[in-house]
Amino acid sequence: MRATTIHAPGDIRWEEVPDPTIAAPTDAIVRVLVGCVCGSDLWRYRGIEAIVRPGATIGHECVGEIVEVGEQVRDFRVGDVVVVPFVHCDGTCANCLAGVQSACVNMGFTASGQGEYARVTQADGSLVRVGTAAEPPSAAVLPSLLALSDVMATGWHAAVSAGVRPGATAVVVGDGAVGLCGVIAARQLGAERVIALSRTPARRALAAEFGATDVIAERGAEAEAWIAEATDGVGADAVLECVGTTDSMATAFAVARAGATVGFVGVPAGVEDFPIRRAFGRNIGLAGGMAPVRRYLPELLGLVLDGAIDPGRVFDLTLPMAQAADGYRAMDERRAIKVLLQP
């Protein structure tokens, strides 16, 4: 098959690779209907995170049609159209039962979500059916279903982890697709005020459309002062940290009220100086991590199908997979929020 690969920082290719095959009886192979580029893919693209094997396939989010299942797969069959969570889980281990499917003892990852085919390990535990080859989801809803494979579930995890409650004032640090989905999540969980930090016009507009009550251009100490002023000096009830750098983490802890929790979901590729003394002195907690996508999928799917949320709007550029390299460039240069790729 052909798939998107990464050879070196900045070197994305669309090329022939071996077809994925059933390696374990719990696997399934899907034909990718839509895939996309993730903010976390950029860590390798930018050379911040090492590329383990040059030429490896890249991309972990997709919606696909099952073309083959292992002999132990019971709940799915060839022809099912499924949302593929970026992290796979068996649904039966102690961690899955505790709601931490992203730490499943049989955890796996989608490896070629930007390719023609992808393998899902632990198909029964991981997948959620959204149609069949005969009755596929509509093209209109497909981007939102794709968003459920990672960014919407991840933004949701940030809000849940931060303990957003009805009436709360929530701050969202990060205006990438995850942060924007975090705005959706905070509103759905009842936040009365959602303050998003963004300077980019397209992202500011989308944050507002997703329900942010305030979109501020301030950063660092200025953002802290703005939020202190807006909350009578108390700080935010809940903070969603959707970036994963020293600066974003510092801002998150600086704007949180005493006793609040920072829900963090940005892959911490660059947090060198965690604000532990601030956490201690103000009793500000940290919760979150890699999102247990499967835990939230049924609820989020319901919200998408009901039309309550439309996270697919984070895709503001659609390209054929053969032009994936252009998609990476566009995201790297912040010309696109998130790039949808079609085979």
Added chain:
Amino acid sequence: MRATTIHAPGDIRWEEVPDPTIAAPTDAIVRVLVGCVCGSDLWRYRGIEAIVRPGATIGHECVGEIVEVGEQVRDFRVGDVVVVPFVHCDGTCANCLAGVQSACVNMGFTASGQGEYARVTQADGSLVRVGTAAEPPSAAVLPSLLALSDVMATGWHAAVSAGVRPGATAVVVGDGAVGLCGVIAARQLGAERVIALSRTPARRALAAEFGATDVIAERGAEAEAWIAEATDGVGADAVLECVGTTDSMATAFAVARAGATVGFVGVPAGVEDFPIRRAFGRNIGLAGGMAPVRRYLPELLGLVLDGAIDPGRVFDLTLPMAQAADGYRAMDERRAIKVLLQP
């Protein structure tokens, strides 16, 4: 009056200092009945934390008898015997009302708890009456009341922050007075299994008497392996981090199960490398910080008076205040768990 002072690392003196006076109408002055040395005092004693003003009084825990109150103090009068929380609070601000009295907007600290007299700011919000000059608490209960001013409330905060629930397996990292009180707290909150890490015979014995079901000598990777084995590879449901160093924090996160919370209360004087990637990958949260002592005091006082807990047993050396320097040495050399000082 005479009070314990610190002039330089290792230089503790008992000397004449100005009497504390009513500086604000919400202040009270207490005659110290019992004070003590805190593990966090050792940070300055050891030179790990700077001494802001050489010759400053030191010591923030005491039980005392009120000898003077400011004109706005309504709930206490001269002669009341009170537990003095190390951190003072007004009880009325947004943070106090949210249960984070240690981040009170009018926060203050006990400054001469190892002296003859100490000043309490925000007397009404901070103090809890445990007797009067005419009917003082018994000598037998006094050490446990003193423990409520900091270490017992702090150990309790670790357990509450870690989310200890009935039936849980809890791990306590740190065998100082706070860690030992954390053992008491974890048991009181219903933990079925409490694993304490300690190598010192006296501390191991006290941990067991306080209710630890397992006291292990292993550290670091060995402790991690021991706890993994003991929990069928899952890890601990709740972890109390009662030290505040890079190593103790690493151990706490290493032994926690996915989705668990590390309740941290050790002043983070030496956490240079927070295990953020472990936290992310396993969804292990961090909660806690400086204990909101006043929040827990009524409940803990009830437990002490009922005889349900006896945290005063952490005091294994009693000295006159004039020999405070000996007390610091004994704690620094780990010859004593915690030193009680009498005027």
